[in-house]
Amino acid sequence: MIIFLTTLYITLTLFSNISSLRIISILALSLDAGTLLYPATFTVRDLIHKKTNSKIAYYAIWLAAIFNIMMFIVFYIVSILPPDLSVGLQKEFGLVLIPTWRIIAGSLIAMVIAELVDTKIYEKVANKFKNKHQWLRVLISNSVSIPIDTFLMCTIAFYGTMDNKVLIAIIISNIVIKLLITLVSLNWIYFVKDKGM
Template sequence: MESPLNINQALPGAPPAAGGRQATATAFEGAVPRLAVLVVAAYIATQMLSDIASLKIGIVLGLAVDMGTFIYPATFTLRDLVHKVLGKRNAQTIVVAAGVINLLMAAYLMWVAGVPSDPSWGLGAEFSAILAPVWRIVVASILAEVASELVDTEAYHWFVTRITQRYQWVRVLVSNGVSVPIDNLVFSVGAFGWTLPWSVIGQIFLFNLLVKYGMTLVSMPLIYIVPSRTG
């Protein structure tokens, strides 16, 4: 099994390895576990997929819900995996990077939607209607993601440094239990606070909270697929 990341071994300032640039590249590649790369990729991909899926409002159990709700909660557990294998500072960096990536994705989709469509294609209006971002919702979503997952980082770090490194499933429940309501509150109020009655916002908050806690239970076993970071 490859050793967890110790990035200082492969950054400028570290003692040069024999073989020059090729040896340095090899050392850096060996310092990053493949599993860590996969976890980071899964986290970023899930963030983007949930934002795109949220463009569809579906009916589930008779209630309106954005369809990103069912995949987005997995990002909290994936963030815990990033934290476990790469450490707190790297987890914070990846959370902020994901927010920037989602913002750039929304900006690019806005530009694409504004480009005149080829008349022979015939779907320009439909594309723009679906994928052109509503910036009120985009900003609220990104703020909710970044704020809640940074809180998730602090809660996870507090648990493993102040409570115990055992009972890994409990650390997931604790960190997600704190961060999910923050995500719900920031998004619900930021996206709909000036457009929907507060009673409707309350329903959105409650339904999303229940779904996200349910998905936390489903994704919780993932915490055991990566080794803990050492060093």
């Protein structure tokens, strides 16, 4: 189970970061497409924590960061290799898969800081309530870590590249959507048994 959850967690972070390269509009809200997947990473990491301990949860966070760095390095190397001219210049490949360093930095910094904060808060809530109100662990930890993640990511990646009103709208939209997805995923915490059970 723990291998599955860790693999799912890392995969969701990778897909979220790739998807974040596209800004979309849902219900007149501007957000990066990674917003639709990323909130699930917090809950899946909570499942890892619940099934094991905070040490393993921290390990999963750092492992996800390493895999994301590797992904961006591979994308960069592939994009600078000379194209087969019989297929065309393929400029679009580089434009799509090579985000600016600010998006990479924002994504990684926000992910690591927010996930570490989330893990710490999850552990405190779990210790306080023990096996009661397990959904509250997820709700409280995500409610703190999601705004931290969103503010850091959007500010590092986009500050100065767009009007501040647009940036604030993107931040607010992302937080709202992520919190709504968190509400939908609250019951996931009951999918795994506590460690030692």
